[in-house]
Amino acid sequence: MIIGALEAGGTKMVCAIGDENGNIIERTQFPTETPAITMPQLIAFYKDKGALALGIGCFGPINPDKNSKTYGYITSTPKLAWRNYNIVKAFHDALKVPIGFDTDVNGAALGETAWGALSGCEVGIYITIGTGVGVGVCINGKPLHGLMHPEGGHIFIKRLEGDDYKGNCPYHLDCFEGLAAGPAIEGRFGKKAYELQNVSEVWDIEAHYIAQAICNYIFCYSPGRIVLGGGVMHQEQLFPIVRAKVKEYLKGYINAKEILDNIDSYIVPPKLGDNAGIKGALKLGFMAIN
Numbered sequence: 381m382i383i384g385a386l387e388a389g390g391t392k393m394v395c396a397i398g399d400e401n402g403n404i405i406e407r408t409q410f411p412t413e414t415p416a417i418t419m420p421q422l423i424a425f426y427k428d429k430g431a432l433a434l435g436i437g438c439f440g441p442i443n444p445d446k447n448s449k450t451y452g453y454i455t456s457t458p459k460l461a462w463r464n465y466n467i468v469k470a471f472h473d474a475l476k477v478p479i480g481f482d483t484d485v486n487g488a489a490l491g492e493t494a495w496g497a498l499s500g501c502e503v504g505i506y507i508t509i510g511t512g513v514g515v516g517v518c519i520n521g522k523p524l525h526g527l528m529h530p531e532g533g534h535i536f537i538k539r540l541e542g543d544d545y546k547g548n549c550p551y552h553l554d555c556f557e558g559l560a561a562g563p564a565i566e567g568r569f570g571k572k573a574y575e576l577q578n579v580s581e582v583w584d585i586e587a588h589y590i591a592q593a594i595c596n597y598i599f600c601y602s603p604g605r606i607v608l609g610g611g612v613m614h615q616e617q618l619f620p621i622v623r624a625k626v627k628e629y630l631k632g633y634i635n636a637k638e639i640l641d642n643i644d645s646y647i648v649p650p651k652l653g654d655n656a657g658i659k660g661a662l663k664l665g666f667m668a669i670n
C-alpha cells in the first residue's frame with residue numbers, strides 16, 4: 381500500500397512516499413516559505429504517485445479535533461504566513477485522499493511507538509530538544525489530544541540557582557523551552573551549542589532543566605519509556621547526566637525498577653533516528669484509512 385508522508389517543520393518540509401510497514405520509498409525536502417510558494421511544490425510531489433492517504437506531522441499549535449470547525453488548521457504559530465491556515469483542506473482538495481493530521485512530535489511519538497523505541501509501551505513519550513521543545517504522547521498506540529494536544533515544551537520548571545539567563549520563549553520567557561531549547565543555550569553562552577561541547581557547565585545546566593521536565597512527565601503521564609531527540613540531543617554526553625539527575629530529583633518516590641535499576645533503557649535516543657517524524661507521518665496516513 382502506497383502512502384504519502386509529510387513532516388512539516390518551521391524551516392523545512394520533508395516529503396516521503398512509503399508503505400504501511402514504515403518503509404520509505406522516496407523522499408525529498410523543500411524550504412518552508414509561505415503557503416502560496418510551498419504548497420504547490422508539496423502537492424506536485426505527491427500528485428500521481430498513487431498514495432491512498434497522506435499523513436502530516438505538523439509544527440503547531442494545530443487543531444486536530446475532527447469535530448471542530450477549524451479542524452486541520454495550523455493555529456497560533458509564530459510563523460505568521462501559516463497562522464490560521466487550513467493545511468488539511470488544501471491537501472484534501474488537491475489529492476482527494478484521506479488525510480491524517482497531528483503535531484510533529486505526536487507524529488514522532490507514533491513512529492517510535494509503531495517501529496522504534498516506544499514499541500510495546502502503553503504510554504510512550506517523545507521529547508524533542510531543538511529550535512523549540514516539543515513533547516508527543518502516545519497512549520495505547522494513539523497520539524494524545526484531549527482539549528488540543530500536549531504542549532509539554534512550555535511547562536514551568538525551577539531555575540537552577542545562579543542561572544540568570546532570562547529565557548527566550550516568545551510567550552512565557554522562562555518556561556522549559558525558553559530555558560533549554562537550542563537558542564536558549566546559545567543565548568545564555570553567546571556561542572553555537574555545538575561549539576560548547578567541551579564546556580561541562582553548559583550541559584549541567586541543560587540536564588538540570590531536561591531532568592526536571594522528565595520528572596514532571598513521569599509524574600503526570602506514567603510513561604513506560606521516554607525518547608529524547610532533536611538537534612541538542614546530538615550531544616550524547618547529555619544522556620548520562622540527564623538520567624542521573626532524573627533519579628536524583630525523583631528522590632525514590634517513583635518506585636519502579638525500570639527507573640531505579642534500568643534507567644539506561646528507560647530514557648533513550650530515538651531508535652528511528654532522524655526518521656521518527658517522517659515514519660510517524662506514514663503511520664498517521666495509514667491510520668487515516670482504517
Ligand code: ADP
Binds near residue numbers: 509572573615
Ligand atoms: P528543529 O527543531 O528546527 O527541527 P533541530 O532538532 O535540528 O531542528 O534543532 C536545531 C537546534 O538544535 C539549534 O538550536 C541547534 O543549535 C541545536 N543543535 C543542532 N545540532 C546540534 C549539535 N550537534 N549539538 C548541539 N546543539 C545542536
Ligand code: ZN
Binds near residue numbers: 533549550551553
Ligand atoms: Zn513557553
